[in-house]
Amino acid sequence: MTPVTRSGIVLGCAALAAGVLTAVPVQADPPPDPVSGLVGQVLGHGQKDGGRHQRTTNERGHTGARDGVLRRGCHDYPYRYVVAVRSNDWTLETFLDDRTGDTVASGAFAADSDPKKARRTFRFCRYSTYAGKFKIRAKLTWYNDAGEHVAWFEPTYFRLRRP
Incomplete structure (x- = not known):
């Protein structure tokens, strides 16, 4: 692996992590259950609307x-x-x-x-x-x-x- 390829992968991973961690939720209401949002979506709990509707x-x-x-x-x-x-x-x-x-x-x-x-x-x-x-x-x-x-x-x- 060349240094250019290695640094490209590191930059890509950093950009992906920054985008995921700084994502703003579409809905401003507080989630109705404790496992909503990004963690709930990753674990398969809750829906895209926070499970409210x-x-x-x-x-x-x-x-x-x-x-x-x-x-x-x-x-x-x-x-x-x-x-x-x-x-x-x-x-x-x-x-x-x-x-x-x-x-x-x-x-x-x-x-x-x-x-x-x-x-x-x-x-x-x-x-x-x-x-x-x-x-x-x-x-x-x-x-x-x-x-x-x-x-x-x-x-x-x-x-x-x-x-």
């Missing part, structure tokens, strides 16, 4: 489905959702993942046209779907005087077996 929780609602049979052809498979926010301005996105992690179906609901509690269906086909354990993920976005809020429901699981 994005949490994985059941307090904002939930989803669910019963175990069943993965029938031949394309069919509707029922599930339910409950939205538990005080706002009348919300949207809910649901995603159905199969056992391989692929999203095989989804749904979208809004306060303007859908109730806060309902039974709906995912439609998918057996020829492109594996039997086994399925996961329902749901993302709720709602708005109030404080602005936009986002919450991911705890995932729920159900099984579909071959006949």
Whole structure:
């Protein structure tokens, strides 16, 4: 290694460290938990907004489905959702993942046209779907005087077996 290369690496590392250590947070509010900010991000705790508006929780609602049979052809498979926010301005996105992690179906609901509690269906086909354990993920976005809020429901699981 030549002295020029060695000094270039040292200067690059120093510049990187200076940039990381002097970075100014985008949000001026104090973090809600002690492991936020740079340390929390490195360790995987908290979100980019300090964890204030994005949490994985059941307090904002939930989803669910019963175990069943993965029938031949394309069919509707029922599930339910409950939205538990005080706002009348919300949207809910649901995603159905199969056992391989692929999203095989989804749904979208809004306060303007859908109730806060309902039974709906995912439609998918057996020829492109594996039997086994399925996961329902749901993302709720709602708005109030404080602005936009986002919450991911705890995932729920159900099984579909071959006949």
